[in-house]
Amino acid sequence: MWREHRRSPRPVSESVGYDARRRCRTLSEAAEVRPTERRPVLSGGPEAHRLVTHAVAVDAVGLEERAASLAKRSIKRSSKLWALDLAIRCMDLTTLEGTDTVGKIVAICSKAVRPNPIDPTIPSVAAVCLYPQLVPVAAAQLAHTGVHVASVAGAFPAGLGPLDARLREISEVVELGADEVDIVLNRSHLLGGRYVQAYDEIVASREAAGSAHLKVILETGELGSYDRIRQASMLAMAAGADFIKTSTGKIGVGATLPAALCMMEAARDFHRQTGVEVGIKVAGGVRTSKQSIQYLTLVYETLGARWMTPDRFRIGASTLLNDVLMQIDKERTGRYQGRDYFTVD
Amino acid sequence: MSEAIEPAVPWEYSPAPESTDIVRLEESYGLFIGGEFVEPTSGKRFVTINPATEEPLAQVAEAGREDVALAVEAARDAYDHRWRDLPGSERAKYLYRIARQLQERAREFAVLETLNGGKPIKESRDIDIPLAAAHFFYYAGWADKLDYAFPGRKAQPIGVAGQIIPWNFPMLMAAWKLAPALATGNTVVLKPAETTPLTALLLARVIQEAELPPGVVNIVTGAGETGAALVDAPVDKIAFTGSTEVGKRIQRSIAGSGARLTLELGGKAANIVFEDAPLDQAVEGVVNGIFFNQGHVCCAGSRLLVQEPVFDALIEKLKLRLETLRVGDPLDKNTDVGAINSRAQLDKIEELVASGVQEGADIYQPECVLPERGFWFRPTLFTGVSQSHRIAREEIFGPVLSILTFRTPEEAVEKANNTPFGLSAGVWTEKGSRILLMAERLRAGVVWANTFNRFDPASPFGGYKESGFGREGGLHGLEPYLELEPIDA
Numbered sequence: 142m143w144r145e146h147r148r149s150p151r152p153v154s155e156s157v158g159y160d161a162r163r164r165c166r167t168l169s170e171a172a173e174v175r176p177t178e179r180r181p182v183l184s185g186g187p188e189a190h191r192l193v194t195h196a197v198a199v200d201a202v203g204l205e206e207r208a209a210s211l212a213k214r215s216i217k218r219s220s221k222l223w224a225l226d227l228a229i230r231c232m233d234l235t236t237l238e239g240t241d242t243v244g245k246i247v248a249i250c251s252k253a254v255r256p257n258p259i260d261p262t263i264p265s266v267a268a269v270c271l272y273p274q275l276v277p278v279a280a281a282q283l284a285h286t287g288v289h290v291a292s293v294a295g296a297f298p299a300g301l302g303p304l305d306a307r308l309r310e311i312s313e314v315v316e317l318g319a320d321e322v323d324i325v326l327n328r329s330h331l332l333g334g335r336y337v338q339a340y341d342e343i344v345a346s347r348e349a350a351g352s353a354h355l356k357v358i359l360e361t362g363e364l365g366s367y368d369r370i371r372q373a374s375m376l377a378m379a380a381g382a383d384f385i386k387t388s389t390g391k392i393g394v395g396a397t398l399p400a401a402l403c404m405m406e407a408a409r410d411f412h413r414q415t416g417v418e419v420g421i422k423v424a425g426g427v428r429t430s431k432q433s434i435q436y437l438t439l440v441y442e443t444l445g446a447r448w449m450t451p452d453r454f455r456i457g458a459s460t461l462l463n464d465v466l467m468q469i470d471k472e473r474t475g476r477y478q479g480r481d482y483f484t485v486d
Numbered sequence: 487m488s489e490a491i492e493p494a495v496p497w498e499y500s501p502a503p504e505s506t507d508i509v510r511l512e513e514s515y516g517l518f519i520g521g522e523f524v525e526p527t528s529g530k531r532f533v534t535i536n537p538a539t540e541e542p543l544a545q546v547a548e549a550g551r552e553d554v555a556l557a558v559e560a561a562r563d564a565y566d567h568r569w570r571d572l573p574g575s576e577r578a579k580y581l582y583r584i585a586r587q588l589q590e591r592a593r594e595f596a597v598l599e600t601l602n603g604g605k606p607i608k609e610s611r612d613i614d615i616p617l618a619a620a621h622f623f624y625y626a627g628w629a630d631k632l633d634y635a636f637p638g639r640k641a642q643p644i645g646v647a648g649q650i651i652p653w654n655f656p657m658l659m660a661a662w663k664l665a666p667a668l669a670t671g672n673t674v675v676l677k678p679a680e681t682t683p684l685t686a687l688l689l690a691r692v693i694q695e696a697e698l699p700p701g702v703v704n705i706v707t708g709a710g711e712t713g714a715a716l717v718d719a720p721v722d723k724i725a726f727t728g729s730t731e732v733g734k735r736i737q738r739s740i741a742g743s744g745a746r747l748t749l750e751l752g753g754k755a756a757n758i759v760f761e762d763a764p765l766d767q768a769v770e771g772v773v774n775g776i777f778f779n780q781g782h783v784c785c786a787g788s789r790l791l792v793q794e795p796v797f798d799a800l801i802e803k804l805k806l807r808l809e810t811l812r813v814g815d816p817l818d819k820n821t822d823v824g825a826i827n828s829r830a831q832l833d834k835i836e837e838l839v840a841s842g843v844q845e846g847a848d849i850y851q852p853e854c855v856l857p858e859r860g861f862w863f864r865p866t867l868f869t870g871v872s873q874s875h876r877i878a879r880e881e882i883f884g885p886v887l888s889i890l891t892f893r894t895p896e897e898a899v900e901k902a903n904n905t906p907f908g909l910s911a912g913v914w915t916e917k918g919s920r921i922l923l924m925a926e927r928l929r930a931g932v933v934w935a936n937t938f939n940r941f942d943p944a945s946p947f948g949g950y951k952e953s954g955f956g957r958e959g960g961l962h963g964l965e966p967y968l969e970l971e972p973i974d975a
Contacts, residue, residue, distance in 0.1 A: 197764065197765050197766070198762060198763065198764040198765075198916040199764050199766070199767065200764035200767035200768075200936050202767075202936070202937060203764065203766075203767030203768075203770050203771060203936065203937065204764075204766070204767055206770070207767070207770050210608075213608070213819070214499055214820055215499065215500050215502045215819070215820065216497065216498065216499055216500055217498045217499065217500040218500065219496060219498070220496055220497050220498045220499075220500070223495075223496045223497070224497070406766045413802070437497075441495075441497050442810055445492055446492045446493050446494070446495040446497065447492055447493060449493075449495050449497070
């Protein structure tokens with residue numbers, strides 16, 4: 142059922158609301174992220190419906206056991222330093238508050254570029270993730286830094302605004318300088334059994350985002366079962382998502398190890414079936430270095446070393462960064478530094 | 487699928503060996519008879535080793551016929567004078583005390599179990615020892631409720647039980663045997679396996695500390711000769727867990743003696759994966775089914791039956807998963823597959839695997855570096871196996887999986903049941919009605935649905951056909967240790 146995937150990137154001129162000049166500016170120094178090549182892999186609606194109704198089942202007990210057993214792995218000290226470094230490089234430093242201001246964004250951008258101002262060996266994070274209105278601020282701050290601008294769009298976090306308004310929001314944030322767009326899956330469609338509509342909306346969002354990277358938030362905490370998470374993952378990947386993402390961070394339940402494992406297993410199968418590598422983003426409630434290493438262990442054991450890069454794995458977090466910095470310091474010196482030695486932005 | 491090259495990443499799991507400091511090994515262990523450690527009359531001893539390193543751990547006494555007779559005498563004396571008439575609520579107190587001690591000293595028991603048997607510490611720590619304690623807790627609860635357990639019948643103990651246990655779950659099997667016997671008012675002579683006597687001897691210390699009346703539990707160490715002596719001794723009941731071959735011999739030798747018998751013997755369980763199964767979890771279940779405890783599990787899922795439409799997908803996933811299995815130091819908490827229990831067992835596994843190759847099955851083993859010393863065997867898959875192959879019929883008792891296919895549920899049932907054994911089976915499907923149908927048709931004592939190798943003290947365990955008879959665990963596990971007399975109205 143998989144349509145052959147076109148590997149060649151679409152010419153830039155074709156894309157909707159895409160500002161090549163702006164994008165190139167941000168990308169000039171970013172080695173990893175290229176304009177996306179992702180396109181939908183299904184030929185249309187009936188296949189999307191079948192994709193959901195024929196998705197492989199997931200057993201909750203077995204999945205949770207596997208996730209729990211992987212969480213018990215301990216990694217070598219040298220690997221731990223690499224893992225903490227990777228956790229920073231894969232981080233989408235996030236602020237999604239109604240109270241976000243220009244000042245707050247300026248501060249978070251400078252933290253994103255130089256997480257520890259006195260230690261140049263600490264890498265920049267992957268991206269800053271924020272609301273659409275503040276995208277121009279971040280785009281200006283992050284120019285020539287290699288740090289990407291990720292914007293939520295599409296009536297985040299419920300995703301139930303009028304479709305044309307949502308699509309316009311997506312193309313607008315790209316125009317404003319976002320090179321990554323985080324949209325939400327339409328849970329109303331998915332849970333209501335309107336799988337084709339859910340699929341078509343992601344396809345349309347994919348179009349609207351042009352060659353900006355598209356992350357589709359499944360909001361796993363609202364889906365009610367791992368079967369649904371699996372179905373949502375397949376639907377979003379087939380519709381052309383570059384990343385599938387666990388959560389908005391706006392409901393009680395954020396990322397969990399079994400939900401992330403379920404998505405990774407779906408991504409592994411999708412890769413096996415289509416040859417397309419889709420990334421995984423965990424977000425919501427990831428606050429400690431230990432958690433980030435547990436997620437990296439899941440990635441390593443499930444998707445392998447190829448996914449251990451910012452191109453294929455992201456962690457969306459607001460407070461995780463300081464904990465990682467603190468742990469790096471501890472691994473290097475053997476001692477914990479006081480909280481006041483890490484900047485609060 | 488695109489053949490992508492895996493980049494090298496510096497991702498290594500840290501050797502996280504559990505410290506052995508917590509275990510204080512004695513140089514030499516005596517026999518535990520009448521509440522004391524005593525020397526064997528013959529003075530004979532044997533060395534018990536760590537199968538992961540082949541290093542000797544301690545000297546252990548070898549019980550001869552005289553020693554076994556003394557142990558049975560001590561058990562008889564304890565039964566008549568100190569145990570049978572003790573109120574159930576009092577017996578329960580001792581069992582609770584032992585259970586709590588096991589929990590308190592769980593780490594010590596787990597490390598010792600791994601040292602002596604070669605099983606991964608994560609299993610002895612998370613499964614063997616907690617479950618052993620759970621069995622004592624569970625049967626302690628029954629001790630004062632026996633009159634209500636079997637309505638209309640009076641429950642009486644039967645006397646002295648001789649219990650012979652295997653090397654694959656030394657401590658857990660000791661608990662399975664001791665807890666119901668003691669709760670029901672019997673006394674015991676326990677013989678641990680010759681390769682793994684140490685946790686049972688540590689349990690003897692716990693029993694001493696719990697101040698269990700002397701002679702209620704006696705532990706005699708030794709090999710087959712010691713076991714034969716126990717079978718021939720004047721006991722009222724023999725409970726044996728081990729190979730079918732020895733089980734048959736025991737049944738012959740106690741015929742006509744009046745002693746009761748329960749046997750928990752070998753298995754060749756089918757793990758049946760239907761096309762609608764949750765495949766990723768089925769892979770985990772298959773891996774757990776056959777590589778748990780290096781496959782030294784009588785209920786291991788050693789035959790995988792896969793419905794043809796998902797054969798390719800499942801095998802691909804299974805092979806990928808095998809690449810991530812970590813074989814090595816059992817004391818390392820990251821280890822998935824530990825050491826083979828003994829040289830003899832390794833020889834047997836190697837012989838059967840060679841027969842599989844010779845009979846034309848396709849062998850698959852992941853690349854992994856095995857330690858130089860000790861007894862090791864790579865996780866192994868055989869595809870292209872037919873029912874007539876030895877590897878599909880004989881119990882290998884090692885990390886070797888034979889994979890067959892089927893087309894319809896009827897064919898799955900037929901193939902699964904087409905074995906002299908009948909201990910366990912697994913069914914993987916999302917369809918509830920099919921689970922119930924399969925559970926009804928499969929001639930196996932335990933049928934797991936969408937899981938495998940899951941144990942609970944409240945759940946009875948035991949076999950059909952050559953896998954033995956009698957049940958251990960649950961209410962059913964009380965019966966083999968009770969005389970149930972009808973109460974006249």
